[in-house]
Amino acid sequence: MTPLDNVADLRDTDLNDVELDRRLASTWATPKGVWGALSTVDHKIIGRRYIITAFVFLALGGILSLAMRLQLAQPEARFIGPDRYNQIFTMHGTNMMFLFAVPVMEAMAVYLVPLMVGTRNIAFPRLNAFSYWMYLAGGLLLWIAFAIDTGPDVGWFADVPLSGPQYAAGKRADIWAQMITFTEVSALAVAVELVVTVFKQRAPGMSLDQIPLFVWSMLVTSFLIIMAMPAIMIASTALILDRLVGTQFFNPAEGGDVLLWQHLFWFFGHPEVYIIFLPAVGMVSTIVATFTRRPVFGYLGMVMALIATGILAFGLWVHHMFVAGLPRLGESFFTASSMAIAIPSGLQIFCWLATIWAGRPVFKTPFLFVIGFMVIFVIGGMTGVMVASVPFDTQVHDTYFVVAHFHYVLVGGAVFPLLGAIYYWFPKITGRMMNETIGRWAFGLIFTGFNLTFFPMHILGLQGMPRRIYTYQPEMPWSGLNMFVSLSAVILAAGFLLFFIDAIRSALSGPVAPANPWCASTLEWATSSPPPAYNFSRMPVVGSLEPLVDNSGALPVASGLFVDRRELVVTSVVGALPEARESSPGDSIWPLWSALATTVLLIWSIFTPWAVVWGSVPLAIALTGWFWPKGTKEDDA
Amino acid sequence: MRMSPIIWMSTIAIISGCTGNQSAINPKGAPAIHIAHLMSGIVAVCTLVWLLVMVMLVWALLRKRSDAGEQARERGLTTTVSAAVGATAVIIAGMTIASFYTTRDIGIPGEAALTITVRGQQWWWQVIYADPDPALTFQTANEIHIPVGRDVHVQLESTDVVHSFWVPSLAGKQDLVPGRTNSLLLRAERPGIYRGQCAEFCGLQHTHMAMMVIAEDPESFERWAVAQRGNSVNPGKPDAVAGQVAFIAKPCAACHTVRGTPAMGTTGPDLTHVGSRKTIAAGLLETTRGSLAAWIADPQTLKPGNNMPMVPLTSVELKNISAYMESLK
Numbered sequence: 001m002t003p004l005d006n007v008a009d010l011r012d013t014d015l016n017d018v019e020l021d022r023r024l025a026s027t028w029a030t031p032k033g034v035w036g037a038l039s040t041v042d043h044k045i046i047g048r049r050y051i052i053t054a055f056v057f058l059a060l061g062g063i064l065s066l067a068m069r070l071q072l073a074q075p076e077a078r079f080i081g082p083d084r085y086n087q088i089f090t091m092h093g094t095n096m097m098f099l100f101a102v103p104v105m106e107a108m109a110v111y112l113v114p115l116m117v118g119t120r121n122i123a124f125p126r127l128n129a130f131s132y133w134m135y136l137a138g139g140l141l142l143w144i145a146f147a148i149d150t151g152p153d154v155g156w157f158a159d160v161p162l163s164g165p166q167y168a169a170g171k172r173a174d175i176w177a178q179m180i181t182f183t184e185v186s187a188l189a190v191a192v193e194l195v196v197t198v199f200k201q202r203a204p205g206m207s208l209d210q211i212p213l214f215v216w217s218m219l220v221t222s223f224l225i226i227m228a229m230p231a232i233m234i235a236s237t238a239l240i241l242d243r244l245v246g247t248q249f250f251n252p253a254e255g256g257d258v259l260l261w262q263h264l265f266w267f268f269g270h271p272e273v274y275i276i277f278l279p280a281v282g283m284v285s286t287i288v289a290t291f292t293r294r295p296v297f298g299y300l301g302m303v304m305a306l307i308a309t310g311i312l313a314f315g316l317w318v319h320h321m322f323v324a325g326l327p328r329l330g331e332s333f334f335t336a337s338s339m340a341i342a343i344p345s346g347l348q349i350f351c352w353l354a355t356i357w358a359g360r361p362v363f364k365t366p367f368l369f370v371i372g373f374m375v376i377f378v379i380g381g382m383t384g385v386m387v388a389s390v391p392f393d394t395q396v397h398d399t400y401f402v403v404a405h406f407h408y409v410l411v412g413g414a415v416f417p418l419l420g421a422i423y424y425w426f427p428k429i430t431g432r433m434m435n436e437t438i439g440r441w442a443f444g445l446i447f448t449g450f451n452l453t454f455f456p457m458h459i460l461g462l463q464g465m466p467r468r469i470y471t472y473q474p475e476m477p478w479s480g481l482n483m484f485v486s487l488s489a490v491i492l493a494a495g496f497l498l499f500f501i502d503a504i505r506s507a508l509s510g511p512v513a514p515a516n517p518w519c520a521s522t523l524e525w526a527t528s529s530p531p532p533a534y535n536f537s538r539m540p541v542v543g544s545l546e547p548l549v550d551n552s553g554a555l556p557v558a559s560g561l562f563v564d565r566r567e568l569v570v571t572s573v574v575g576a577l578p579e580a581r582e583s584s585p586g587d588s589i590w591p592l593w594s595a596l597a598t599t600v601l602l603i604w605s606i607f608t609p610w611a612v613v614w615g616s617v618p619l620a621i622a623l624t625g626w627f628w629p630k631g632t633k634e635d636d637a
Numbered sequence: 638m639r640m641s642p643i644i645w646m647s648t649i650a651i652i653s654g655c656t657g658n659q660s661a662i663n664p665k666g667a668p669a670i671h672i673a674h675l676m677s678g679i680v681a682v683c684t685l686v687w688l689l690v691m692v693m694l695v696w697a698l699l700r701k702r703s704d705a706g707e708q709a710r711e712r713g714l715t716t717t718v719s720a721a722v723g724a725t726a727v728i729i730a731g732m733t734i735a736s737f738y739t740t741r742d743i744g745i746p747g748e749a750a751l752t753i754t755v756r757g758q759q760w761w762w763q764v765i766y767a768d769p770d771p772a773l774t775f776q777t778a779n780e781i782h783i784p785v786g787r788d789v790h791v792q793l794e795s796t797d798v799v800h801s802f803w804v805p806s807l808a809g810k811q812d813l814v815p816g817r818t819n820s821l822l823l824r825a826e827r828p829g830i831y832r833g834q835c836a837e838f839c840g841l842q843h844t845h846m847a848m849m850v851i852a853e854d855p856e857s858f859e860r861w862a863v864a865q866r867g868n869s870v871n872p873g874k875p876d877a878v879a880g881q882v883a884f885i886a887k888p889c890a891a892c893h894t895v896r897g898t899p900a901m902g903t904t905g906p907d908l909t910h911v912g913s914r915k916t917i918a919a920g921l922l923e924t925t926r927g928s929l930a931a932w933i934a935d936p937q938t939l940k941p942g943n944n945m946p947m948v949p950l951t952s953v954e955l956k957n958i959s960a961y962m963e964s965l966k
Contacts, residue, residue: 389735
């Protein structure tokens with residue numbers, strides 16, 4: 001015991017570095033054991049869980065796609081019957097969109113954004129814990145249902161009336177609709193946390209024009225989530241009501257409207273694409289800057305492009321409905337707006353090209369994935385322009401051409417940057433480096449396998465092969481390319497397998513990583529790898545876009561925070577001027593109980609509307625426990 | 638992507654080799670031809686743009702670097718990037734305009750159009766040739782005959798879920814939405830058999846929901862229409878006669894209509910002239926006595942989940958009903 005233990009309200013200014021770290025650790029660290037694991041609110045632990053869970057869902061979704069490729073390799077194959085096949089493609093789409101792509105991007109942000117803006121924890125950390133449990137419960141609900149042959153079989157878009165009470169008997173469509181609720185809740189929670197973290201918890205001095213581009217992209221993405229998710233929430237709730245209590249939102253015979261569903265779904269569904277893509281834009285910008293040894297060209301243009309994309313994203317949804325029979329004039333407007341998104345996207349591509357041109361490229365694995373992204377995503381963008389044209393779309397809509405298109409956009413545009421990002425931030429997250437040689441092999445296999453698998457699908461679509469068919473007749477001219485595609489999928493799968501092996505092996509026994517292995521310029525590299533529970537011993541102060549380059553000697557810091565309670569600095573929205581010391585909530589088990597109570601309510605309500613009444617009782621108890629004043633210093637503040 | 642030119646070339650080889658009766662890139666009808674022109678234009682421009690971007694990428698990655706002239710370089714980059722964004726805007730504006738014009742060209746059926754109503758059902762197509770004179774109205778299933786060189790206005794309706802009518806060699810697709818009537822212009826420039834299939838996922842047997850569009854010269858079309866309008870011919874051969882009796886006595890007649898007999902069910906396809914159609918079960922099997930027998934004996938194995946139940950029949954009844962069906966030319 002040191003004399004300082006008796007000092008009330010001990011501040012970091014009073015302590016030397018060693019003593020400060022010891023005390024911060026005891027204030028911020030997650031207790032060991034199961035209880036600690038269940039009640040932690042550390043954004044890094046939760047973010048890591050989120051990332052790992054999302055990658056598990058990626059692997060599961062990948063296995064489903066291999067099952068489909070096995071079935072489609074030959075005409076009239078009988079490996080999988082229509083009922084199972086419909087479940088499989090629905091599961092593949094639903095899983096990849098709701099349980100992998102969106103959550104993994106948010107997960108990366110949950111881990112990285114607080115570090116990149118130089119704060120100690122995410123805003124609303126207990127809500128963050130709650131959001132993870134909700135996400136996990138939603139994922140388990142979907143996969144357990146699938147395992148017991150109750151997986152949804154109505155497509156990831158669940159068009160009515162096919163998903164309505166008349167044509168989708170049983171509970172399969174309800175599982176889909178309720179799984180949406182889980183992921184909505186968790187996504188909205190994270191979005192709110194990120195907006196507040198970015199707006200109010202940035203390091204002193206990090207004005208809006210000095211925010212790393214990844215953080216900007218997550219800010220725009222979070223707003224997209226906040227504005228897009230309510231549409232699907234209304235849609236899925238209306239669907240559940242139609243199915244459970246006999247409302248008629250979507251039944252034309254009773255004055256409902258079938259296209260209402262499509263409008264609501266795609267008003268969410270199109271921004272969803274950008275919810276997945278914009279974080280990837282941020283990842284690409286980060287990786288490009290680091291591996292060309294210069295800041296990204298045209299920072300302001302890049303930020304404007306992000307915002308413009310975010311706004312335009314809400315004006316495009318009708319291009320998913322070009323063959324639904326809407327008025328031609330209206331469709332023409334949506335052709336124009338859909339094409340217009342090529343302008344901000346083009347600007348981003350050109351800025352990255354300019355950055356690479358002006359910089360000094362270092363060909364490490366993360367950068368290879370970015371190069372792969374450029375090659376593939378631009379093809380996806382081109383086919384995107386094609387399907388934006390109404391007449392063109394009438395021929396390729398709902399065919400394998402579109403399957404090819406959106407895999408080029410989503411895998412090329414989001415998964416390639418994500419894999420690059422994993423190779424890039426892996427040392428920060430785990431404290432160990434991934435293997436460069438295996439990384440190159442994984443990239444080569446995934447790049448080759450991806451193009452060989454998906455490029456021929458463009459041609460299959462033009463040759464008249466529709467989507468979502470479980471087999472085709474031998475007289476159709478599709479069997480050769482389908483076999484080729486299925487064989488290529490094996491290469492792609494091998495690449496992913498190699499990636500997973502490398503990640504697991506490196507996490508266990510990779511070479512130990514220094515704090516800043518890539519000589520990067522953003523704040524997350526200013527702390528150790530992996531970062532301590534409190535992220536930074538002293539709060540960094542930022543005066544430029546590249547704090548670690550411009551202050552290569554030592555980073556200026558702010559001081560005056562308490563060390564015996566969880567405290568961080570709140571700064572102003574625009575200039576990031578320090579405004580207050582704010583306490584950050586400590587560990588709590590109540591988010592878990594609340595998530596469990598919510599889960600019970602939501603799953604129970606698949607079976608009876610009374611669940612909403614009786615299920616709210618345990619939820620109310622859990623929330624009361626969550627918000628009950630505990631008399632800690634964090635509560636007092 | 639390095640592979641693309643090779644694959645494009647191989648595509649052309651594949652396309653030219655096949656009959657292509659369900660292909661957007663082997664168009665045989667005016668709307669599909671207009672669209673194919675637009676498609677090749679857009680694909681050509683996009684390929685060119687992609688190649689340019691790739692050349693820039695390779696150059697940016699591999700160029701020799703020197704330290705001099707940093708400032709001038711940034712300025713040059715700003716100009717280049719702005720120019721590229723400007724070019725993007727011009728290109729997409731061009732494509733948007735081209736797209737508008739194509740939409741106009743394929744939109745409106747002419748005055749003399751023949752009107753057909755197609756009603757999507759899980760999982761087959763009901764085809765109605767309506768006439769102001771109800772006596773001249775007739776219906777068929779999964780097979781549409783049209784006269785070559787004449788606009789055909791297809792009215793699209795659905796009785797259950799959303800389907801999509803797509804005969805790629807003749808026109809783009811259009812959804813059949815319950816509670817609405819959509820329309821589509823169809824026109825064949827050359828006689829032939831054009832296959833189409835449901836393009837919007839519509840449940841268990843979405844896969845097996847095909848139809849044939851048979852384009853023929855106006856005289857043949859008229860002959861066909863006259864024949865279809867007529868009631869079914871009474872069978873002559875003894876097995877078909879026995880088959881008719883069995884068909885009417887068994888549950889078959891509860892779902893199917895054979896005009897000119899007491900069979901007046903409307904749940905399933907109208908079978909008045911089923912023997913004249915190229916395929917049965919929405920494109921699943923070619924119409925032969927054998928395939929009819931196989932289908933009637935066990936529809937659930939051939940098309941699992943479809944709405945036709947397996948009706949228990951003796952082997953003699955099965956043989957006779959198949960003979961009767963085949964005789965319904």
